[in-house]
Amino acid sequence: MSGSELAYSDVGSGPAVVLLHGYPFDRSMWREQVDFLTAHRYRIIAPDLRGFGETVAQTSVCEPSAPGHKLKSVPLNEADRTITSMADMARDVATLMDKLEIVDAAICGLSMGGYVAFEFVHLFPTRARALVLAGTRAPADNEQEKQARAQQAEQMLAKGMGDLAGATLPKLLAAGTLTEKPGVVGRVREMILRADPRGAAAAQRGMAARRDYSGDLPGIKVPVLIIVGRQDPIRPVTDAEFMHRGLSDSRLRIIEEAAHMTNMEQPEIFNRALQKFLGTAVV
Ligand code: MLT
Numbered sequence: 001m002s003g004s005e006l007a008y009s010d011v012g013s014g015p016a017v018v019l020l021h022g023y024p025f026d027r028s029m030w031r032e033q034v035d036f037l038t039a040h041r042y043r044i045i046a047p048d049l050r051g052f053g054e055t056v057a058q059t060s061v062c063e064p065s066a067p068g069h070k071l072k073s074v075p076l077n078e079a080d081r082t083i084t085s086m087a088d089m090a091r092d093v094a095t096l097m098d099k100l101e102i103v104d105a106a107i108c109g110l111s112m113g114g115y116v117a118f119e120f121v122h123l124f125p126t127r128a129r130a131l132v133l134a135g136t137r138a139p140a141d142n143e144q145e146k147q148a149r150a151q152q153a154e155q156m157l158a159k160g161m162g163d164l165a166g167a168t169l170p171k172l173l174a175a176g177t178l179t180e181k182p183g184v185v186g187r188v189r190e191m192i193l194r195a196d197p198r199g200a201a202a203a204q205r206g207m208a209a210r211r212d213y214s215g216d217l218p219g220i221k222v223p224v225l226i227i228v229g230r231q232d233p234i235r236p237v238t239d240a241e242f243m244h245r246g247l248s249d250s251r252l253r254i255i256e257e258a259a260h261m262t263n264m265e266q267p268e269i270f271n272r273a274l275q276k277f278l279g280t281a282v283v
Helices: 027-039 086-099 112-123 143-159 162-172 175-178 182-196 197-208 214-219 237-246 267-281
Strands: 005-011 016-020 043-047 069-074 105-110 128-134 223-229 252-254
Touching: 005 027, 005 086, 005 237, 016 027, 016 086, 016 112, 027 043, 027 143, 027 182, 043 086, 086 112, 086 197, 105 267, 112 128, 112 197, 112 214, 128 267, 143 162, 143 197, 143 267, 162 182, 214 237, 214 267, 223 237, 223 267, 252 267
Parallel strands: 016 043, 016 105, 105 128, 128 223, 223 252
Antiparallel strands: 005 043, 005 069
């Protein structure tokens, strides 16, 4: 263990649900899910994954970022600063669950959070009661994608997060979200702009190095809910269908009026899908 700490929210009581954010975001992206699920008698654990949000190496202070959200800290494993693997993040989640004395939980990850969920169920198969895989995919990156990640990591370190925010918003959000939901657009932009380029660069390298999870699919024995935005150009419906075909116990929910940030763009639809799934998968 190092002196670093993982910031997180731990709210509500009932069966535990762990929410794992995407890249380059933080746990504030789950605000609507935290409010909804706690009102429906679930205990929500939402960490800022290593290098994101308030989880910064060698930082021990974490301030509340949302009223009513209880924030605590746990030690973070010593990490190579230049690369944060998806397995590192999954182990951090298990360490956090140990600290909170949570034996098992439904693990819900969006995009990068989905890669972490794949690693978590692989490393700790008895600790995942169910999985929610939103806007994510099983295959590893090809060489071109790896190179693009390396390039983006260098650019962020040299110039900060501004260029990334400008370039990715039109892919992260559906056209309807961009024109009709300025509040969501603003929240997503702010999350990107306040991300620490060092943490984001380390996660980019970790994503480039991640395993191909396709071979894991048949071995995942817990129920899985797959969620995808119909308009997501980053992790399109075909990625979701591929996971659906490979898994033995999955259901697929396509959200029409959303792109990559399904949980923020269409929170009511996302929440209802979660509630229905958790009601059967996590009793
Ligand atoms: C994310 O939203 O977490 C990223 O798009 C994941 C990725 O780059 O593969």
